[in-house]
Amino acid sequence: MASTAPDRPQPLFRRVRRAWADAPFVVPALAFAVLVFAWLGALDLDRPSEGNGTAILRAVFALAAGAAMAGARRLTRLHHPGAPCDVEVSEAAEDGALPPGADPIAWQDALDPRRRQLRHEAWGMPVALVLVVGLAVLVPRSSAPLPVAYVAFLALFVPYAASQMVTRPRRRDSVDALLVPLQERALAEEGERAGWAAPSPDNSVPPAAG
Numbered sequence: 001m002a003s004t005a006p007d008r009p010q011p012l013f014r015r016v017r018r019a020w021a022d023a024p025f026v027v028p029a030l031a032f033a034v035l036v037f038a039w040l041g042a043l044d045l046d047r048p049s050e051g052n053g054t055a056i057l058r059a060v061f062a063l064a065a066g067a068a069m070a071g072a073r074r075l076t077r078l079h080h081p082g083a084p085c086d087v088e089v090s091e092a093a094e095d096g097a098l099p100p101g102a103d104p105i106a107w108q109d110a111l112d113p114r115r116r117q118l119r120h121e122a123w124g125m126p127v128a129l130v131l132v133v134g135l136a137v138l139v140p141r142s143s144a145p146l147p148v149a150y151v152a153f154l155a156l157f158v159p160y161a162a163s164q165m166v167t168r169p170r171r172r173d174s175v176d177a178l179l180v181p182l183q184e185r186a187l188a189e190e191g192e193r194a195g196w197a198a199p200s201p202d203n204s205v206p207p208a209a210g
Helices: 012-022 026-043 052-079 086-095 104-138 148-195
Strands: none
Touching: 012 086, 026 052, 026 148, 086 104, 086 148, 104 148
């Protein structure tokens, strides 16, 4: 798949985000599979251990889950091939402007789901954070220390969740700054079309007398 990255130099975090979005299917599938495999190992879901058989079963499940998660990320592109991708929406919100030649209808259709996502994030991210931290405290384990994989996951997820909660209002306002003018323009155009009343039969031009 050809990269949609702009020609001008971009910050490092944008290049990384673009590379992840444009990566071949196998890359996100394997990345998700590794996370699922580590998650299963951290929770010790296979107690009591059954040796290599359990590890193989866990790996198969992780690969299937990784493929499903990566496939879900690609479904939107298949259903909306010409719509702005998530990376383009994020960059437009960060820049505070739509790219040149942007289609207002396509961008409104792309910004609406991002606005709903941010609205759900207001309660979803705190709930996820409580669940992840709660599992580390409440789930009984076969060994006293917390698994290293789970500690590493906490070290990454907790700062990420905290940053998402702190920056959510700013990201929401950035999306609204792009979405609201598009909505107002669509409403104005709809009102103009509704105001164009069809001519009534009484106003029709009478036929010329023969």
